[in-house]
Amino acid sequence: MSTISEMEIFTQVVASGGMSAAARELGLSPAVVSKKLSKLEQRLGTRLLQRTTRQIALTEAGQGYYERVLEILASIDEAEAYVSRRSSAVQGLLRVSAPTSFGRMHIAPHLNQFLLNHPEVTLQLDLSDTFVDIVGEGYDVAIRIGHLEDSSLVARRLAPIHRILCAAPGYLERHGPVYSLEDLLENHVCLAATQQELWRLEGPEGDVTVHSRGPLRTNSSEVVREAVLAGVGVALRSTWDVGEELRQGKLVTILPVYRASRHIALQAVYPSRHFVPAKLRAFVEFLATLYSPRPYWDADLPEIGNSIN
Secondary structure, three states: OOOHHHHHEEEEEEOOHHHHHHHHHHHHOHHHHHHHHHHHHHHHHOOOOOOOOOOEEEEEHHHHHHHHHHHHHHHHHHHHHHHHHHHOOOOOEEEEEHHHHHHHHHHHHHHHHHHOOOOOOEEEEEEEOOOOOOOOOOOOEEEEEEOOOOOOOEEEEEEOOOOOEEEEEHHHHHHHOOOHHHHHHHHHHHOHHHHHOEEEEOOEEEEEEEEOOOOOOOOOHHHHHHHOOOOOEEEEEEEHHHHHHHHHHHEEEEEEEEEEEOOOOOEEEOOOOOOOHHHHHHHHHHHHHHOOOHHHHHHHOOOOHHHOO
16 A cells, blocks of 8 residues: 555656645645655665756656556556445345245245346345355345344344244144143144244243144244144244234134244344445345335234234
């Protein structure tokens, strides 16, 4: 950077016709300008300027150096302008990671509108139920459901997430109603993917943890969804996942006083709050506006009622 500074001072001296005038333009003292020029000439091992008390003149080496330095400084200005335009323009490749089911149900159907709004963006949406390394794997943003622990990452809350216990009416007709958590564990079938068998719930007595168990074992949350709809048992499901089935009566809420932690939220997670690219800002704002604090999947659900944040 000191080399570039010396180049800028040298070109300003030539353009201004003297050190004093150049110093005024640069906001420096004439002594600093003179010292920088001497340092530049010493480093190059040649005299660039012939100095007199009244004027300066370029040497032959100085003339050639001046012409080339002007090109270098112009290239630097062009590079900075290019980056500045890209950071302020909604364009380029945007790499997004999202949970499989949520991405399929609540991101993919809305992408057409985003891409119509921003035709210069190419969006790569990768769906996975594992937490990707955003920085290491080169993602611009990850959409995550959960409670972000202390992290160097930035999280933007997009919507509340509500998880409720539910079952199909046909299941309850065969097995009877569920009266309590103890009744649920002792007399009913619980359905959960292997990585979600611990149900951390909030209820009248505070936080409780339930170890769900049942005859079906799977690593797929979507298999659990289909099983609860088929009447196999009771499951803890998010309203973004089964809201429509609750509205249609295909599922009903079990033990409504219990539900998963209210701290769980849908979040957009990205590496830094500084110099956020316009394409990333536009996508996050698009999702935040789309879902809002009262997301559409919770509309008209008596199971949620006034608990929506």
